[in-house]
Amino acid sequence: MKIALAGVGDVGNYFIEEFSRSTHEVVLLTSKHKSHLDRLPTEQQITDYSVEDLTLHLQDCDAVVSTFSCTRSPKCKRFLPSSWTTNIEDFGDQPIMLAHSRDTIWKALRAQHEVKWTMICNGWFMDYVVPASQRYLRDVGVGWVMDHQYKVFELYADGQQKVTLTSVRDVARAALSILEHDEIEWNEFTHFGGQTLTYLELYKLIKRRDPEWTLKKLPFAEVIERITSGKLVGEDVDLEYFRLMGFTNCNRVPEDRALTWGTGLLEGLRARGVEELLDEAAKDEKVVP
DSSP states (O other), rough: OOOEEEOHHHHHHHHHHHHTTSSEEEEEEESOOOOOTTTTOEEEEEEEOHHHHHHHHHHSSSEEEESSGGEEEEESEEOOOOOSSSSSTTTTSGGGGGGHHHHHHHHHHHHHOSSSSOOOOOOOOGGGSGGGGSSOOOOOGGGGEEEEETTEEEEEEOOOEEEEEEOOHHHHHHHHHHHHTTTTTTOOEEESSSEEEEEHHHHHHHHHHOOOOOEEEOOOHHHHHHHHHSOOHHHHHHHHHHHHHTTSSSTTTTTBBOOOTTTTGBBBOOOHHHHHHHHHHHTTOOOOO
């Protein structure tokens, strides 16, 4: 199978590494050459991301991880939109700033019947539990509960809300497996996760491994006040919307709809838990687990 990966961002780096370990031919569509990826057996094709140019690049691809032009390719009929997100099946309006654009994408996908697609819902990326030096993901500030610099864990109220954590590499492996199982029907939303626990349980796990971590409780009213104050704009207010999500269960993968690792679409795969990921990171500080 020939798979096209459109764009290289933080998440894309993991996907490229994992996909390139498979027996499939992987093509990277990028606006400029990425020299740090020359070490991988992946062909890089330069694109201006116009519909016409992407259509040309996708002519001989079987699947694409992108949001462009799949319906215009005669061969590329399997599509994983760039979601990798929380439970947007039940909480489609979260985070608030993405609700409108996401709804537009859904309407376009549902209006066509040529391309097979699914939205991946995997909760939060587990990789945020390790320091920035051991992940490709950039810090998201107050959007995530852990401040690695000062070792402060922010708890949403009593911390009893649940969050599902899945490592990006495990998400990438699962995505590849889903593309490979073309004979199995895809739902509009595909849920799976690595480990689900409450925020308080996550803090206790981190604290047990490193006693220097301290806890800071965040009141719900404080987040609402910051959002409605009019003092924040752009990314600063967006991060408050992510905080707001922490007071709900939208970051949790629903167990009744979650795929089972090792069977079906996830045949032969397993997911790592938080402790396992932290152990891998602790063995070699130069490794991105």
